[in-house]
Amino acid sequence: MRRIxxxxxxxxxxxxxxxxxxxxxxxxxxxxxxxxxxxDVTLDGAMLRFxxxxxxxxxxxxxxxxxxxxxxIYVHSYEFDRDDAYDRSILAGVRAQLGPAWQRIVxxxxxxxxxxxxxxxxxxxxxxxxxxxxxEPRELTIVNIVGPVDLDKLASLEGQFGIPxxxxxxxxx
Amino acid sequence: MATPEVLPDDPLERAQLGDHDAxxxxxxGHQSIVFSIAWNFFGNRDRAEEIAQEVFLQLxxxxxxxxxxxxxxxxxxxxxxxxCIDESRRKVPPSIDIMDAExxxxxxxxxxxxxxxxxxxIDDLPPLQRxxxxxxxxxxxxxxxxxxxxxxxLNSVKSCLHRALLSLxxxxxxTV
Amino acid sequence: xxxxxxxxxLLQRREPPPGFADRxxxxxxxxxxxxxxxxxxxxxxxxxxxxxxxxxxxxxxRNELRLAMRITAAKVAQAQQQVxxxxx
Numbered sequence: 116m117r118r119i120x121x122x123x124x125x126x127x128x129x130x131x132x133x134x135x136x137x138x139x140x141x142x143x144x145x146x147x148x149x150x151x152x153x154x155d156v157t158l159d160g161a162m163l164r165f166x167x168x169x170x171x172x173x174x175x176x177x178x179x180x181x182x183x184x185x186x187x188i189y190v191h192s193y194e195f196d197r198d199d200a201y202d203r204s205i206l207a208g209v210r211a212q213l214g215p216a217w218q219r220i221v222x223x224x225x226x227x228x229x230x231x232x233x234x235x236x237x238x239x240x241x242x243x244x245x246x247x248x249x250x251e252p253r254e255l256t257i258v259n260i261v262g263p264v265d266l267d268k269l270a271s272l273e274g275q276f277g278i279p280x281x282x283x284x285x286x287x288x
Numbered sequence: 289m290a291t292p293e294v295l296p297d298d299p300l301e302r303a304q305l306g307d308h309d310a311x312x313x314x315x316x317g318h319q320s321i322v323f324s325i326a327w328n329f330f331g332n333r334d335r336a337e338e339i340a341q342e343v344f345l346q347l348x349x350x351x352x353x354x355x356x357x358x359x360x361x362x363x364x365x366x367x368x369x370x371x372c373i374d375e376s377r378r379k380v381p382p383s384i385d386i387m388d389a390e391x392x393x394x395x396x397x398x399x400x401x402x403x404x405x406x407x408x409x410i411d412d413l414p415p416l417q418r419x420x421x422x423x424x425x426x427x428x429x430x431x432x433x434x435x436x437x438x439x440x441x442l443n444s445v446k447s448c449l450h451r452a453l454l455s456l457x458x459x460x461x462x463t464v
Numbered sequence: 465x466x467x468x469x470x471x472x473x474l475l476q477r478r479e480p481p482p483g484f485a486d487r488x489x490x491x492x493x494x495x496x497x498x499x500x501x502x503x504x505x506x507x508x509x510x511x512x513x514x515x516x517x518x519x520x521x522x523x524x525x526r527n528e529l530r531l532a533m534r535i536t537a538a539k540v541a542q543a544q545q546q547v548x549x550x551x552x
Contacts, residue, residue, distance in 0.1 A: 229543075
C-alpha cells in the first residue's frame with residue numbers, strides 16, 4: 116500500500132509538470148559520465164531573464180525576442196564514442212509524460228540519420244510547451260521549452276548563431 | 289591573449305584572437321570543401337560529417353599556426369585527406385547504401401543509371417586513387433598541388449590519376 | 465561519354481546537412497563547459513539571487529542560453545529538412 120502511495124505521489128508532480136509544459140528528464144549520472152560530450156542546460160525564471168539580458172549581438176536579437184516570452188529552456192544532449200551507449204527507456208520515460216494535452220507534430224525515422232520526434236502543447240493559437248526527442252546511435256538530445264515558441268522562427272535561427280550577417284557573402288576560393 | 293581595441297576585419301585574424309563568431313564564419317565558408325572530400329571518399333553522409341567535424345575541431349586547436357587564407361585552404365584539404373586515409377585504415381569501409389547516396393545534381397542528367405555506375409566504380413577504387421580523383425575534379429587542383437596535399441611526388445600523382453581514369457574507362461567500356 | 469565531365473558532376477562540392485557549423489560550435493562549447501567548475505554555476509545563481517554579478521557569471525549564463533538555443537534550432541531545422549526531403 117505504501118509503495119502504491121509513494122508511486123502515486125511521485126507521479127503527481129510529473130503529471131502537474133507535464134500539464135504546465137515542463138517535463139521531467141531522468142538522466143542517470145552514469146550516462147553523463149560515459150558521454151564523450153555532454154550538454155546540460157537548465158534556464159528558467161530569473162536565471163533565464165538574466166541570461167537573456169546579456170544577448171547583445173545582432174544575431175542575438177531574434178533570440179532575445181523569443182526568449183523574453185519563455186518560462187524555461189531545458190536542454191540535455193549527449194554524444195558517445197560507441198553505438199547504443201544509452202538506454203532507450205530514457206526516451207520512453209519522457210513519452211510517458213506527454214499525455215493528451217500534447218500533440219506529436221513531427222516524426223522522422225531514418226536508418227542512416229537521426230530519429231526525431233517533436234511534441235507541442237497547444238494553448239489556443241500559441242503553444243505552451245515544446246519537447247524534442249532526437250536519437251542517433253551515438254547521440255541523444257532531449258529539449259524542453261516552456262512557453263510560447265514559434266517553430267518556424269526557431270528553425271530560421273539555425274545557422275545564424277555566431278555568424279555575423281556581414282559574413283554571409285564570404286566564400287571559399 | 290589581449291584583445292585589441294579594434295578587431296581586424298579578416299575573420300581568420302579575428303578567430304585567431306578568440307572570436308567564436310568569426311570561427312563560425314570560417315566554418316561556413318569552408319564546410320563544403322571539407323565535407324565533400326570526406327563524402328566523396330566514404331560515400332556515407334554520417335561518416336563524412338564525423339570527419340568534417342573533427343577537422344574543424346582540430347582547426348580550432350591549430351588556428352594560431354594558420355598564416356593566411358591560402359594556407360587555411362591548404363591545411364583543410366590536407367588534414368581532411370589524411371583523416372580520410374587514417375579512418376579507412378582503421379575501419380572496414382561500409383558498403384554504400386545506394387538509397388542514401390546522392391548521385392550529384394546537374395542541370396542535365398543524361399543517364400542516371402550510368403552516373404550511378406560511375407559512382408560505384410569510384411567507390412571501388414583504391415583509397416589513394418579515390419582521393420586524388422576527388423582533389424582533381426572536386427577541388428580542380430593540378431597534380432602539383434595534389435602532391436603537396438597528399439605528400440606524393442608529382443610523377444606519382446600523375447601516375448595515380450592516370451591509373452584511376454584508366455580503370456574507370458576500362459570498366460565503363462565493358463558496359464557502355 | 466566524356467568521363468571527365470561525369471567526374472566533375474559526380475564529385476562536385478556539396479553542403480553538409482543544415483546546422484553543421486552549430487554542431488561544431490556546440491561540441492567546442494561543451495568541451496569548454498566541462499572545464500568550468502560546478503561552483504561557478506552555483507555562484508552565478510547565488511549572485512543572481514543577491515542581485516549582484518560579475519563578468520564571468522554573466523558570460524557563462526549568456527553562453528549557456530546561446531548553446532541551448534543553438535542546439536534546439538539545429539534539431540528543429542534538421543527535422544524540417546528531413547521531412548521536406550521525404551516529401552519531394
